[in-house]
Amino acid sequence: xxxxxxxxxxxxxxxxxxxxxxxxxxxxxxxxxxxxxxxxxxxxxxxxxxxxxxxxxxxxxxxxxxxxxxxxxxxxxxxxxxxxxxxxxxxxxxxxxxxxxxxxxxxxxxxxxxxxxxxxxxxxxxxxxxxxxxxxxxxxxxxxxxxxxxxxxxxxxxxxxxxxxxxxxxxxxxxxxxxxxxxxxxxxxxxxxxxxxxxxxxxxxxxxxxxxxxxxxxxxxxxxxxxxxxxxxxxxxxxxxxxxxxxxxxxxxxxxxxxxxxxxxxxxxxxxxxxxxxxxxxxxxxxxxxxxxxxxxxxxxxxxxxxxxxxxxxxxxxxxxxxxxxxxxxxxxxxxxxxxxxxxxxxxxxxxxxxxxxxxxxxxxxxxxxxxxxxxxxxxxxxxxxxxxxxxxxxxxxxxxxxxxxxxxxxxxxxxxxxxxxxxxxxxxxxxxxxxxxxxxxxxxxxxxxxxxxxxxxxxxxxxxxxxxxxxxxx
Amino acid sequence: xxxxxxxxxxxxxxxxxxxxxxxxxxxxxxxxxxxxxxxxxxxxxxxxxxxxx
Numbered sequence: 001x002x003x004x005x006x007x008x009x010x011x012x013x014x015x016x017x018x019x020x021x022x023x024x025x026x027x028x029x030x031x032x033x034x035x036x037x038x039x040x041x042x043x044x045x046x047x048x049x050x051x052x053x054x055x056x057x058x059x060x061x062x063x064x065x066x067x068x069x070x071x072x073x074x075x076x077x078x079x080x081x082x083x084x085x086x087x088x089x090x091x092x093x094x095x096x097x098x099x100x101x102x103x104x105x106x107x108x109x110x111x112x113x114x115x116x117x118x119x120x121x122x123x124x125x126x127x128x129x130x131x132x133x134x135x136x137x138x139x140x141x142x143x144x145x146x147x148x149x150x151x152x153x154x155x156x157x158x159x160x161x162x163x164x165x166x167x168x169x170x171x172x173x174x175x176x177x178x179x180x181x182x183x184x185x186x187x188x189x190x191x192x193x194x195x196x197x198x199x200x201x202x203x204x205x206x207x208x209x210x211x212x213x214x215x216x217x218x219x220x221x222x223x224x225x226x227x228x229x230x231x232x233x234x235x236x237x238x239x240x241x242x243x244x245x246x247x248x249x250x251x252x253x254x255x256x257x258x259x260x261x262x263x264x265x266x267x268x269x270x271x272x273x274x275x276x277x278x279x280x281x282x283x284x285x286x287x288x289x290x291x292x293x294x295x296x297x298x299x300x301x302x303x304x305x306x307x308x309x310x311x312x313x314x315x316x317x318x319x320x321x322x323x324x325x326x327x328x329x330x331x332x333x334x335x336x337x338x339x340x341x342x343x344x345x346x347x348x349x350x351x352x353x354x355x356x357x358x359x360x361x362x363x364x365x366x367x368x369x370x371x372x373x374x375x376x377x378x379x380x381x382x383x384x385x386x387x388x389x390x391x392x393x394x395x396x397x398x399x400x401x402x403x404x405x406x407x408x409x410x411x412x413x414x415x416x417x418x419x420x421x422x423x424x425x426x427x428x429x430x431x432x433x434x435x436x437x438x439x440x441x442x443x444x445x446x447x448x449x450x451x452x453x454x455x456x457x458x459x460x461x462x463x464x465x466x467x468x469x470x471x472x473x474x475x
Numbered sequence: 476x477x478x479x480x481x482x483x484x485x486x487x488x489x490x491x492x493x494x495x496x497x498x499x500x501x502x503x504x505x506x507x508x509x510x511x512x513x514x515x516x517x518x519x520x521x522x523x524x525x526x527x528x
Contacts, residue, residue: 135500215523215524215525244525244527245525307514308507308510308511308513308514310507311506311507311508311510311511312507312511314503314507315504315507315508315511318504340496341499341500344496344497344499344500345500347497348497348500348501348504349504351504352504356507356508356511358522359511359516360511361522361523361524362516362520362521362522363511363514363516364522364523365520365521365522365523366514366516366520368523
């Protein structure tokens with residue numbers, strides 16, 4: 001029996017694939033090593049919702065049989081986890097919330113089916129903010145407790161795809177799936193130092209995935225690199241008649257066909273990097289900006305169209321969530337949630353009027369038009385993923401984004417997440433350095449269906465930097 | 476003679492105004508409504524909701 005060395009836990013998909021095909025270790029050996037690590041270390045970070053070791057070992061035996069016969073699938077034998085709002089047949093899917101602790105579905109979510117067909121091996125379900133958020137104010141808004149950051153256990157991993165980011169960062173899975181309604185992939189990716197991809201709305205099926213907002217939810221990967229994001233996205237993308245939001249499009253990862261950096265104009269706001277980011281993080285962001293410039297792209301100073309993005313996103317989110325969870329709220333079971341602010345937010349959302357909701361959606365149409373115009377002038381938008389490092393577990397999660405003195409302009413960082421989600425735009429979050437011992441990241445946002453360009457630029461950034469290869473101090 | 480205890484009027488300590496736990500959410504929602512009211516939406520603008528017959 002081959003020994004699986006510790007370096008596999010931080011290896012890329014391509015590296016693991018090469019070693020599996022070279023029979024350096026079997027899929028069963030690799031899977032068992034990852035499962036043991038996930039079960040052993042995952043609870044230290046409150047990152048694990050459910051281990052699926054038995055299920056995984058069965059799959060790994062099948063993968064080994066295929067490898068013996070020379071049948072190679074795209075993600076054959078690669079261990080992964082999913083946020084616990086993605087259904088896995090016959091196993092609990094809790095949505096991170098006590099009222100749904102015993103919930104079991106009788107079918108896999110479409111993305112689980114697709115990854116299974118691609119040969120990847122699901123080893124566990126990962127912790128999340130209860131109901132994927134909505135007005136929560138504390139890191140403890142989860143049935144599994146606050147998810148701790150592998151870089152510093154006194155800090156939060158971010159949300160709502162908390163366990164997906166923490167487990168990837170700590171080398172407990174090779175990649176994980178998360179979801180984003182309004183920042184839930186890009187935020188924990190930035191806080192935990194992993195590469196996260198939010199796909200264009202409608203590219204990845206949400207069939208079998210908890211709905212938080214019908215018109216804003218996206219499923220996407222959190223990985224070790226932009227390259228891995230491309231490989232996973234290729235496996236999970238595609239039309240699905242069972243997802244009403246599906247655009248019916250597929251995705252082929254082909255970075256070789258992306259436009260050259262010299263042909264790209266990237267919009268950004270210098271004030272974000274010079275004044276808004278946390279003082280301790282400024283050297284890292286300055287270096288990151290230099291690395292982007294050295295790739296040859298044209299940087300162009302931009303302003304975002306003037307809209308109340310956060311207000312519009314929150315109003316749409318309220319309207320959708322209050323309808324989705326109406327029974328939970330009216331039955332009083334909502335009081336079993338862990339976060340008081342989230343409980344109040346949901347209850348008060350019953351008072352949202354149709355007029356307000358539709359006003360928000362109509363403003364959203366204007367936002368989409370405005371971004372179409374913006375993307376005539378620039379090909380991509382660059383901003384800090386978050387301007388602050390991960391907050392302490394004991395602090396309110398929305399504290400700390402004020403600056404004294406106030407910068408001369410608002411920049412774009414504070415509005416780009418809501419704007420990008422409202423317009424359904426793809427985004428990649430890339431680790432770009434540290435402030436003290438905590439990772440920080442930048443984000444590229446592209447026009448719809450521009451994933452190859454967004455991933456391609458991320459891939460190029462990662463050929464010039466090694467921040468994505470740094471490992472947290474996991475025992 | 477039993478000593479009588481003079482009834483000393485108990486002065487209630489000033490209480491903090493009853494805080495309504497729903498207030499922060501309501502205030503945030505009002506702020507949202509106010510911000511959205513500033514946006515002029517052309518009458519022909521439809522919400523991006525999809526229905527397939």
